[in-house]
Amino acid sequence: MKSRSLTVMDQRGAYRPAPPPAWQPRTDPAPLLPDAEPYRVLGTEAARKAEPGLLRRLYAELVRGRRYNAQATALTKQGRLAVYPSSTGQEACQVAAALALEDRDWLFPSYRDTLAAIARGLDPVQALSLLRGDWHTGYDPREHRIAPLCTPLATQLPHAVGLAHAARLKGDDVVALAMVGDGGTSEGDFHEALNFAAVWQAPVVFLVQNNGFAISVPLAKQTAAPSLAHKAVGYGMPGRLVDGNDAVALHEVLTDAVRHARAGGGPTLVEAVTYRIDAHTNADDATRYRHDEEVEAWRRHDPIALVERELTERGLLDEDAVREARENAEAMAADLRARMNQEPRLDPMDLFAHVYAEPTSQLHEQAAQLRAELAAEAPDIPDIADTPDTAGTTPDIADTTLKGTGR
Amino acid sequence: MKSRSLTVMDQRGAYRPAPPPAWQPRTDPAPLLPDAEPYRVLGTEAARKAEPGLLRRLYAELVRGRRYNAQATALTKQGRLAVYPSSTGQEACQVAAALALEDRDWLFPSYRDTLAAIARGLDPVQALSLLRGDWHTGYDPREHRIAPLCTPLATQLPHAVGLAHAARLKGDDVVALAMVGDGGTSEGDFHEALNFAAVWQAPVVFLVQNNGFAISVPLAKQTAAPSLAHKAVGYGMPGRLVDGNDAVALHEVLTDAVRHARAGGGPTLVEAVTYRIDAHTNADDATRYRHDEEVEAWRRHDPIALVERELTERGLLDEDAVREARENAEAMAADLRARMNQEPRLDPMDLFAHVYAEPTSQLHEQAAQLRAELAAEAPDIPDIADTPDTAGTTPDIADTTLKGTGR
Amino acid sequence: MTTVAAKPAAVAAKPATMAQALGRALHDAMAEDPAVHVMGEDVGTLGGVFRVTDGLAREFGDDRCTDTPLAEAGILGTAVGMAMYGLRPVVEMQFDAFAYPAFEQLVSHVARMRNRTKGRMPLPLTVRVPYGGGIGGVEHHSDSSEAYYMATPGIHVVTPATVADAYGLLRESIASDDPVVFLEPKRLYWSKADWNPEHPLAVEPIGRAVVRRPGRSATLITYGPSVPVCLEAAEAARAEGWDLEVVDLRSLVPFDDETVCASVRRTGRAVVVHESGGFGGPGGEIAARVTERCFHHLEAPVLRVTGFDIPYPPPMLERHHLPGVDRVLDAVARLQWEAES
Amino acid sequence: MTTVAAKPAAVAAKPATMAQALGRALHDAMAEDPAVHVMGEDVGTLGGVFRVTDGLAREFGDDRCTDTPLAEAGILGTAVGMAMYGLRPVVEMQFDAFAYPAFEQLVSHVARMRNRTKGRMPLPLTVRVPYGGGIGGVEHHSDSSEAYYMATPGIHVVTPATVADAYGLLRESIASDDPVVFLEPKRLYWSKADWNPEHPLAVEPIGRAVVRRPGRSATLITYGPSVPVCLEAAEAARAEGWDLEVVDLRSLVPFDDETVCASVRRTGRAVVVHESGGFGGPGGEIAARVTERCFHHLEAPVLRVTGFDIPYPPPMLERHHLPGVDRVLDAVARLQWEAES
Ligand SMILES: Cc1ncc(C[n+]2csc(CCOP(=O)(O)OP(=O)(O)O)c2C)c(N)n1
Ligand SMILES: Cc1ncc(C[n+]2csc(CCOP(=O)(O)OP(=O)(O)O)c2C)c(N)n1
Ligand SMILES: [Mg+2]
Ligand SMILES: [Mg+2]
DSSP: OTTOOSOHHHHTTOOOOOSTTSOOOOOOSGGGSOOSSOBOOTTSGGGGGSOHHHHHHHHHHHHHHHHHHHHHHHHHHTTSSSOOOOOTTOHHHHHHHHHTSOTTSEEEOBTTOHHHHHHTTOOHHHHTHHHHTSOSOOSOHHHHTBOOOBOSTTTHHHHHHHHHHHHHHTTOOOOEEEEEETGGGGSHHHHHHHHHHHHHTOOEEEEEEEOSEETTEEGGGTOOSSOGGGGGGGGTSOEEEEETTOHHHHHHHHHHHHHHHHTTOOOEEEEEEOOOOSOSSTTOOGGGTOOHHHHHHHHTTOHHHHHHHHHHHTTOOOHHHHHHHHHHHHHHHHHHHHHHTSOOOOOTTHHHHTSSSSOOHHHHHHHHHHHHHHHHHOTTSOOOOOOTTSTTOOOOOOSSSSOSOOO | OTTOOSOHHHHTTOOOOOSTTSOOOOOOSGGGSOOSSOBOOTTSGGGGGSOHHHHHHHHHHHHHHHHHHHHHHHHHHTTSSSOOOOOTTOHHHHHHHHHTSOTTSEEEOBTTOHHHHHHTTOOHHHHTHHHHTSOSOOSOHHHHTBOOOBOSTTTHHHHHHHHHHHHHHTTOOOOEEEEEETGGGGSHHHHHHHHHHHHHTOOEEEEEEEOSEETTEEGGGTOOSSOGGGGGGGGTSOEEEEETTOHHHHHHHHHHHHHHHHTTOOOEEEEEEOOOOSOSSTTOOGGGTOOHHHHHHHHTTOHHHHHHHHHHHTTOOOHHHHHHHHHHHHHHHHHHHHHHTSOOOOOTTHHHHTSSSSOOHHHHHHHHHHHHHHHHHOTTSOOOOOOTTSTTOOOOOOSSSSOSOOO | OOOOOOOOOOSOOEEEEHHHHHHHHHHHHHHHOTTEEEEETTOSSSOOTTSTTTTHHHHHOTTTEEEOOSOHHHHHHHHHHHHHTTOEEEEEOSSGGGGGGGHHIIIIIITTHHHHTTTSSOOOOEEEEEEOOOSOOOTTSSOOOHHHHHTSTTOEEEOOOSHHHHHHHHHHHHHOSSOEEEEEEGGGTTOEEEEOTTSOOOOOOTTOOEEEEOOSSEEEEEOTTHHHHHHHHHHHHHTTTOOEEEEEOSEEESOOHHHHHHHHHHHSOEEEEEEEESTTSHHHHHHHHHHHHHGGGOSSOOEEEEEOSSSOOOGGGHHHHSOOHHHHHHHHHTSOGGGOO | OOOOOOOOOOSOOEEEEHHHHHHHHHHHHHHHOTTEEEEETTOSSSOOTTSTTTTHHHHHOTTTEEEOOSOHHHHHHHHHHHHHTTOEEEEEOSSGGGGGGGHHIIIIIITTHHHHTTTSSOOOOEEEEEEOOOSOOOTTSSOOOHHHHHTSTTOEEEOOOSHHHHHHHHHHHHHOSSOEEEEEEGGGTTOEEEEOTTSOOOOOOTTOOEEEEOOSSEEEEEOTTHHHHHHHHHHHHHTTTOOEEEEEOSEEESOOHHHHHHHHHHHSOEEEEEEEESTTSHHHHHHHHHHHHHGGGOSSOOEEEEEOSSSOOOGGGHHHHSOOHHHHHHHHHTSOGGGOO
16 A cells, blocks of 8 residues: 555645645536436437446336336335335436446435445345335345445434445455435535545445435425535535436436546536335335425436337337336246245344444343343244354353343 | 425436437536636736725735734744644735625634634634634534534535525525645545535535645645635535735635525535644644745735735725724724633533433433532532533432442 | 313214324324424324324414425434524434434434533424334334433423323423434334323323332233233232332433332332343343342342334244243243242 | 453563553554554554554554545544445544534434334444543644444443553443443543553453452442542541542443442442532433432432532642532531441
């Protein structure tokens, strides 16, 4: 690490007021500013240049994603999921985010981004663990290079910055892509993460899915900014404004930003303008805060239809291909349904196993208490697994005066 | 309040993505962007238009402010102040901030801004209460419309927004001016405050004193932004970049921003580029992180000298005026010295008086304990005043089993 | 602190949920005092995710019941400024864990403004925090963080366990000239009681515990979501021959030593019951202060029945975590009855 | 957890301050393990406002000892990401109260990452927090916030009271695979002891309390800045005929019940002493658990001597707030000696 001859701040003509009148040259803000209108490809001339392979891939993933959203929502009605925040209508964002990354890169999803994780290759059942009410994170983040789905808004953004920074320090050309909603941009953590990323020139791409609402709160009550992408200039990073329902445009912008980051060019803020077609979650009543006409209008700007139209116009999509995409999606849904209908096998003793590397004495006491209660409930269940974080440490009643107290 | 026919968000063409292709008109970012170079008046043609009265007033205040900084620093050496963060070199910011406000407006200073409070009319002894180690806030914020000097960085900014918003809701045309350092702009509270202010169109002016350092950390490690003023665009408010050592330029920009806010135009972010001539505080060793040449260069761009030159060139400053300014400053310093050399009379029982409107029972117990200890220390001191927040409630030992315990 | 005056009864008592009673308290406070402002995420058009603020924006306008940007430090920080100007903001935090971003504002400003200004600038401000589990919420939706607030001098910590207290204590909190963290037990939002909104029960000022069930064998000291658990446990204990007294603290700060200690001195035995984790939780303070004050009346150490010392578990495991009737009875059984004279 | 191995002594012991020992611990950890990174406000060029990190940036470069932007949530949040990628960040918070902006990151992520991921992604991360008063700091510079950290399962809470422990416990904390909040008693930074940096004392793994002074009459249970106070009190108590045992907890989490209870069972009396406020503070937990475990050995209730339940006072009044020798002796006197057989 010490071999890097120039620090980040040496390399760039970083802003530092020097004594007047010799004001130092400042970064030129012009290139950082986003376009006035969201970038679009589909439906424009430029779409003709989109590779057939990419279009087909996007199409298949979008169809699968839509089906996944429908299936997950259905599972909430059957009580198989505790809650589901759907990304119906936002599938282009989810899919483009996943496809823009290399295998060695990291994805930092929010609670709404299970589809992005799945499009990246994660097993849907593992992805849904949190929302099923099973263990919080149902997969090994390091194995998949997918951070835990994050519920406290914007808090995953500094994690992405730190991870990307660490990778760069280690000499790995890893990029982190972090997802956040329009509402999440108001949190202090958004600000701090973007600032750290820019100062450190960390290889991070921030993807804001601006779906118009934070639960019931419309964007106009969230920000007065010309666009969320305009926030980039205040950190000294480029901001890009993209049609988030245009999978091709977003894929291009994200791929560019990832490449730029990988090459040492630093972070980018991408705002994808999209729309949440479903309610915030299955538990939400969206009619309280928005009109059907708005939803209908956005349905006409559907991310799948946009790709489908391009494929069809270019004669790249025959009936077989459509059928295949649908069948694949159905198969995924059927498999998901079947597996989600099985009761997950949870071990209550896991409650104590992963608090520390080695349970503290009161955790041993509490584990003993629960073990006793479980034994009383069902004396014939097999022995409960010991705490796996603790090689060789058996949870046991600690040697204290009062045994197995209620604490 | 309900009589206001349009809400803030109705009044402005607020940003809210509507279904494409009919993208709604967005706020034009161009007018929000600061100039490329800090705005300056002194030393330029425009200075000729500056009113003599204003120039003289600024001059006198700057001279007094410089003297105040020197006196306060001297008091730390005599052990009369616990610590002093000097604003030497930044007097133009301090004075302009104070003079830009009307009497009914509110000032939200940080720990470095005692001079701004004094320039607004606060008694220096009261202003220094915090730094003396006497009571935290030595004045009545409501009487002076000066919020408590704020130590946790940037946390006073949302207070300023809330206060300004409340005033507007009540129909009072009050403006809040909040001060923060370059380092403080990195805090989440800075972001959240600016966002709330812009969404609510609150009458607030944010003044960033960019003095190049946050203790030892130079601006280049703090931000990669083109300028701190560029952060404004991300909130949808105008950003202004000003030479913070040019009292006339800053006074003009702040006065404009205050007028704009008062007229319902919403918040403004002003970056004043300046330099901290002294160390961070008397306890800091600035030689560890910066060179004398840099300090010297900034000394040549001295805020007092800039005004003085203009006054002299225009024949507005004779020897008498200079002498008068100096004498006034000396008188202030002498008075400050004399009064700070008197031991403040503190009442230890105040520790318990202002925690709640009525002390809880354990505070009564603890007060009783301290009272007993004090009586043992000096049995002949006069009776200790009772808790003034509690009309009619005498702190007394509560009726519990253990009396006067150590808790 | 004012005591809410009973109004003449005009209509009969009807079943109401705790959420409705809280909403009614906000409504009545806003109607009586134009300085009362409600603010938070989704409190306006939506009426809050728990619908506590339903209808307030419609009736009082967006400026009195405001959907804020999504930033908790900003919400609490601007509320501080509003209170500085003489308003009485009532802030809603959407879930317990989402109050953490506002922690610095709470600890460094809300709790200290009166103190910092030598009493000159009190902050009449209420922070409503839905807390606790039992509703199947995914991670970060079921925290119990009262220990943090208790350890912060300068704020009152209040929590209702009944529909009537939900109304009365919230009114008292809003009327208080001190900042109040008002903890609403999430799983009691839908609990019902016959309650006459035209004739709200007068409540005593904040700071008085109440004996919910008298008993002679031992005292269960509890609050918020654990009050119904303790009442149920007390019923069940009758079969074992124990007559348990249940004390509902209602406010953790101020703490009502008088009521609690009077009960414990009478019964000679006590168990503290709460859902928050045990280690470093409220029960430690309560057990310690009861022991300090009642040592020679105690036949057994004060025991604690609490949530485990773990991050809140996923929904499918939460029933194992939450202290229920059996765990309370188990603790009662360990109160060294063999020493009974 | 590893135990720091004693190296062969090459030089003689010299007086060192606690700040120097802490710096040396950081230095040695960085030298041994390239994964160790130090980060925070002013930790680089300046060497920290308490000079603990002096020289590290010079020796290891800016990338190993980094001056961050001024944002505590950002510092801790990026450190989380760094730890996710296999580094061992050591974060410095400049003062205790300035750790509050990072509270959500600490509680919702640092403390839970291992748990959230079922043990798959532990976070080896140390958060150094200078805490406590007695240095004449103006408001917000002297907080004692250990109660908040204690009540947060998933983090260890460690605090040294001696120069040797400062080194050893910090090394252990950095080596730990769990996150540690490492509380450094500000007013002991300049305390000195003869100490051989070439031959650091081996320390036991985190979680063991130590008897600093054996005694038979009563046990003073304490930690951090209050350890010297208790030792002084124990000396002074000899004149009154009391032989006090002083237990230095060294870590609040894990809590060493064994050492503490063994002492209390021997002496039959105990006082918990700390500087943090009493109500809802660590002393409640400690008193409660000692009482639960040693009830029939106790001749008197476990008493607490703590800071008052007030926001930290201004410098000119802090001496009245801080629990000193007299207050400790006063509590010892109230341990119901008349009941002595
Ligand atoms: C820190 C925090 N505060 C509040 C919440 C509660 N909450 C969950 S989702 C949500 C709205 C998020 O809106 P946005 O960021 O636009 O994402 P979207 O739901 O539209 O995908 C809120 C307020 C939370 N999860 N975290
Ligand atoms: C939340 C918080 N974190 C850290 C500190 C410690 N601190 C005091 S002043 C300072 C530097 C502030 O720099 P800047 O904002 O540029 O203001 P300046 O001192 O230059 O006026 C720091 C880090 C603090 N007061 N508050
Ligand atoms: Mg959204
Ligand atoms: Mg600065």
